[in-house]
Amino acid sequence: MKRIYYLLWIASLLPLAGQVQAQKKMGNETILVNDSITLDLPEVFVKAERPLLKVTDGRLQYDIPNLIKSKPVDNAFDVLGELPGVGRDGDRITLLGTSETTIILNGRKSSMTPEQLADLLKSTPSAKVKKVEVMYSTPPQYGVRGASINVIIENDRSLKEILKGEVSLTGTQGYYFSPTSRLNLSYTGKKYAADFSYSPGYRHGRSTEDMHAEPTMDNRKYDILQKNWSENKSIYHNLRGAFEYDFDNKDKLSASYTGRYEQDGPASLRGGQTEFVDIETVNTASRTTGPTTLHSARADYNGHQHLNAGIDYTFYKDKTLQELTNNFAADNDQNRRNESRQQSQQANLYLNHFTVAGNGWKISYGLEASLSRVVNKADALLDNEQESEGTFNLKQKEHSAGAFAGFSRSFGKKLMLDASLAVRYYKATVDSAGKKNTLWDKVDLFPTLSAVYRINPSNLLQFSLSSNRKYPSYWATTPNTFYMNAYSVIKGNQELKPELNYSMQLTYVIKNKYVVGAFANFQPDKIQQMSYQRPDRLQSVFHWINLDRHTMYGLMAVIPFRAGEVLSSRLTLMGAGIHDKGTLVDIAFDRKKLFGRAMLTNTIFLTRNKNLSLDVGGSYNSGIIQGVYDIDPLYSIDASLVWSLPKKNLRFTLKGSDLLNSHTPVTHIDEQGQKSRMELFQDMRSVSLTVRYSFGGYKEKKVKAVDTSRFGT
Incomplete structure (x- = not known):
């Protein structure tokens, strides 16, 4: 002073x-x-730390360029893994404390499966991501319910017409080598914007499963040892194009196309050895091929009078051929041939509007409708003779319509409230050989609530309440039977019901940086896959079932900290309790478990200008339950080295994942005569090098995605 x-x-x-x-x-x-x-x-230095988090209308908004600065982030999917309070398991992104999290792009629902959406985000440069919004209770105008993460792609406009772009090459060495590449081009003008992206790649991975089962049949206990391996290969092409036009009255029209093509080229191989102790040993060899195609077109109109409307059409098709041979000790070979096909067409329409009434009341309302038609076919042959089990031809039709109304209002400078109620009618029918059956025919109500109390400019409390209904995939509700080996099969369940989800979160944000919270999730009819050892034959069947109850409740905290200009770290902690209750065929279970999770990330800046940085992180999950399963603790350590050359528009990222090869799930079942142990090796350990070159000051334009969350085998 x-x-x-x-x-x-x-x-x-x-x-x-x-x-x-x-x-x-x-x-x-x-x-x-x-x-x-x-x-x-x-000199007088004024030093301040730019806040990474702010709250707008109940949404937690993160400043992405500041968050990922000098981080080992090369694409939009990596950005999500850097968000505080987010857990990443493979291609699955989840907000800690929620049962499921939906990824949406630019304020609208994506229609891809988590794997397809992950591929899209991995082919999108991180420089395109302007900001990310986290919503524990998503308003219905976004087209989703429950928790969501809204990825906002920057929509830059300039007075000049500029061509911008980015090219990157990535080589990943796991058990095998997998190369990928990416090309992004954008052309911007004062009133219009167009962009194009193409990302081809080759995936080559390996996984193993070691199982020890002790089933009981006819009052006799058997001992079964199994070693399985699979080699998965695929050549894929991701293609995306988008066009936007701004009218003089500030209305905006956007259209986009997304395509994904997986070639019918390299076969995925699977093999294994099943030892029925003191009986016989069976060797299994399986070969799977088949192409997959996805086309999606979308158009959206955003009016200057708060009117939003859009329509999209999606066509999905896949064909899978599996040839499996079991070689028995008595030289009797058993040959199976399973050919399955799925073709789906889906159209969605939405219309939203909001108006601002007196005293700051914002009234929102809207309509939505969808129609889909799916054909599932499967032909199963056993030693060249048709097998009734696993052979079917189903035509499934679904249509739904819904409406919502809600309001939001600020009460002074302290309290903001956002609430809505949506009603939706859903009907699904299936036609099997001319016999029609109704799968679901019901009306649901979905309330949502978000309340934010700002204690002061740097501290706030947020309460969220949401509800959702999740429908199973198309294949899960068919009588499909997929043979893995001589002992294990996967079966669909035509009586599978949609699951409900009710979630509550209480979040306390301190100094716009630290986050602590409490959560509770209630899921009646939760959909879960579990294995069951049949009492009448030596066979393990993986069933899809509905639990009677699944609840999870707990606490979480996100604590960032720094050590001068050299080290930037973040510690994430979560402790929770789980209660699973249900019936697997004839096994009734009622189980509870406490578990914890810890994640620590550290970024070490090796140079003064921060163009060279080392990122080291680790995670630990304690033991957890999943229906009748017990899952052992898991841990992993990752490291990345980032070298940026801004003057040359180059960036190099060397990344090592699961360096200790420790992310290997081990599951146990020991419940009412069901006893087995399985260890999974998922080829998580890898080293990758990414070289990225950008030109023209590249920034991405707004892009819409697709919805295929229930497609595929």
């Missing part, structure tokens, strides 16, 4: 001086007054 007063006193003398000369030096500032008075003053 004395330093500031001293500066003000010196400034008051300047008008009296006949000549003033200012001269800056390293470490001080010299002021010459009338060429006779010389005062050396130390």
